[in-house]
Amino acid sequence: MSSRWLRPEVYPLFAATGVAVGICAFSLIRNITGNPEVRCTKENRAAGILDNHAEGERYKENFLRRYVRDKRPEIMPGLNKFFTDPTY
Template sequence: MASKWVRPEVYPLFAATGVAIGICAFSLLRNITGNPEVRVSKMGRAAGVLENHEEGRRYAEHGLRAYVQDKTPEIMPGINKFFTSPK
């Protein structure tokens, strides 16, 4: 019965679904633990709106964004340079 439902053709679908669930879980955990606007505890929620601009800036300028900030927005720069730069 299981071989009828779990075929090798379905494995890429399982992989894509697993990656999507992983990305959603990562985003959820990152927002719950690091977002300055999300307050899980009752005491944090009672604090109201805080003016913590520096904490928000640190959250928005995370490591990946800081790494790619000075890079050119190209997917394959070697191929782009090969076809666009004259010899």
């Protein structure tokens, strides 16, 4: 019975599902631990609406966003430059 489900054709499906679950888990953990609008403890929920703009800015401007801010939106910049900027 187990050999029926563990065929090699099913491995990419398991990998894609695993990646999707990993992305969902990462997003959930990031929002629970770092989002200034999510409050899990009773003391934090009792505080009401906070105008803490600095904390929200830190959450929004994460490492990845700061890293790609000055980059051009290209997947292969070397290949694009080779084909668009010919040197004569």
